[in-house]
Amino acid sequence: xxxxxxxxxxxxxxxxxxxxxxxxxxxxxxxxxxxxxxxxxxxxxxxxxxxxxxxxxxxxxxxxxxxxxxxxxxxxxxxxxxxxxxxxxxxxxxxxxxxxxxxxxxxxxxxxxxxxxxxxxxxxxxxxxxxxxxxxxxxxxxxxxxxxxxxxxxxxxxxxxxxxxxxxxxxxxxxxxxxxxxxxxxxxxxxxxxxxxxxxxxxxxxxxxxxxxxxxxxxxxxxxxxxxxxxxxxxxxxxxxxxxxxxxxxxxxxxxxxxxxx
Ligand SMILES: Nc1ncnc2c1ncn2[C@@H]1O[C@H](COP(=O)(O)OP(=O)(O)OP(=O)(O)O)[C@@H](O)[C@H]1O
Numbered sequence: 001x002x003x004x005x006x007x008x009x010x011x012x013x014x015x016x017x018x019x020x021x022x023x024x025x026x027x028x029x030x031x032x033x034x035x036x037x038x039x040x041x042x043x044x045x046x047x048x049x050x051x052x053x054x055x056x057x058x059x060x061x062x063x064x065x066x067x068x069x070x071x072x073x074x075x076x077x078x079x080x081x082x083x084x085x086x087x088x089x090x091x092x093x094x095x096x097x098x099x100x101x102x103x104x105x106x107x108x109x110x111x112x113x114x115x116x117x118x119x120x121x122x123x124x125x126x127x128x129x130x131x132x133x134x135x136x137x138x139x140x141x142x143x144x145x146x147x148x149x150x151x152x153x154x155x156x157x158x159x160x161x162x163x164x165x166x167x168x169x170x171x172x173x174x175x176x177x178x179x180x181x182x183x184x185x186x187x188x189x190x191x192x193x194x195x196x197x198x199x200x201x202x203x204x205x206x207x208x209x210x211x212x213x214x215x216x217x218x219x220x221x222x223x224x225x226x227x228x229x230x231x232x233x234x235x236x237x238x239x240x241x242x243x244x245x246x247x248x249x250x251x252x253x254x255x256x257x258x259x260x261x262x
Contacts, residue, residue, distance in 0.1 A: 016040055016041050017040060017042045017077055017164055018039075018040040018074075018076060018164070018165045018197040018199075019038065019040075019073075020036050020063065020073075020074050020075075021037060021072055021073050021075070022036075022073070023037070023071070023072035023073075023074060024070040024071040025055065025058050025059055025061075025062035025067065025069055025070060026058065027058075027067075031070060032055040032221050033055040033218070033221045034221045034222050035223070036059055037223075038199075038216075040165075040214075042197065043191045043192055043194075043196070044191065044213045045187060045188060045198045045212045045213050046197070046199045046214050047200050047202055047208040047209060047211075047214070047215040047216070048200065048202075048216050049205055049208065049215055049217045049218070050218035050243070051219065051243050054218045054219050054220060054221065056169070056201040056218055057169055057201065059201075059218065060096060060167045061096070063167060064086055064089055064090075064094060064095075065083070065085050065086035065088070065089035065090075065094070066086045067084070068084030074089075074094075076094060076165060077164065079092070081094070093163050093164030093165060094163065094164065094165045094167070095163040095167070096167045097158045097166070097167065097168045097169065099169040099173045099201075100173075101150055101154040103142040103143075103150060103153060103154060103157070105141065105142050106141060107142060108138065108140060108141055109137050109138045109139070109140055109142060109145070110138045110139065112142050112153060112157055113127050113156060113157055113160055115157075116157040116158070116160040116161060118160075118161065120160060120161060122159065122162055124160075127156045127159065127160060130156065130159070131153075133149065134152055134153060134156060147174050147175050147179065148179040148182070151171055151175065151183060152183065152186075155168070159190065159194070163196045165197045166190065166199070167199045167201075168199070170201055171183060171184075172202060177204070181207060184211050187200055187211050188211040206233065209229045209230070209232055209233040210229075210233070213229055214227070214228055215227055215232045219242060219243070220245065224242050
């Protein structure tokens with residue numbers, strides 16, 4: 001006997017959690033991101049890569065509602081968000097970890113986590129179960145933590161809000177590569193265990209590709225590459241061409257494989 005899933009159950013499991021449709025972003029009349037489209041399923045990690053100044057932070061800030069979109073819609077679980085309303089976006093489960101981490105540096109680790117909890121069910125002890133290194137530092141002021149610990153706290157604090165969509169802007173900012181290597185698998189784990197969609201802006205390209213499902217490369221406000229991350233990880237020349245703005249070579253060279261040592 002063949003047991004088939006009911007049609008509506010299939011539709012639910014297949015429907016994307018996070019959809020961006022024709023999003024344009026910028027400042028006043030200046031357009032920075034010309035168009036951003038995304039459909040992301042629960043538990044997926046999307047790496048948004050690209051050279052300095054290509055518009056990555058502008059994009060994340062806009063998706064979080066902190067900067068009103070110039071055009072387009074952002075939808076969570078089928079419901080469009082109100083443009084430029086970060087509080088509503090946060091209540092709908094969209095949480096941004098900004099590149100400056102925005103911690104309360106004069107408050108302890110404990111206090112930072114409690115302040116983020118709001119009415120959510122997640123407890124501070126659950127946060128410490130996930131990040132045991134922070135548990136040992138719970139009475140220390142956030143400002144006195146190491147850079148890696150601060151980043152861990154920024155992510156732990158975001159998770160207190162039980163995100164459906166977690167936007168992480170340059171987790172590696174100011175951190176030694178060895179610390180970034182330790183932190184990056186945490187991103188994969190969060191997506192797998194919580195089912196959140198994670199959109200990760202990152203300069204450590206290869207490390208980001210190791211944990212991402214899909215990678216998008218933003219150059220001068222345009223997505224010039226959009227591929228499975230494991231595929232792009234093997235295409236270093238394509239990636240380099242895209243970063244240099246040579247979109248034609250990037251697209252033409254998509255079959256090239258990276259050296260085995262990569
Ligand atoms: N507040 C602002 N007002 C006007 N223009 C801005 C503002 N912030 C950023 N820009 C401009 O928007 C463009 C994209 O900047 P953005 O910070 O989004 O790029 P990025 O890809 O995140 O760069 P990086 O990797 O260096 O952080 C740049 O030309 C920048 O000068």
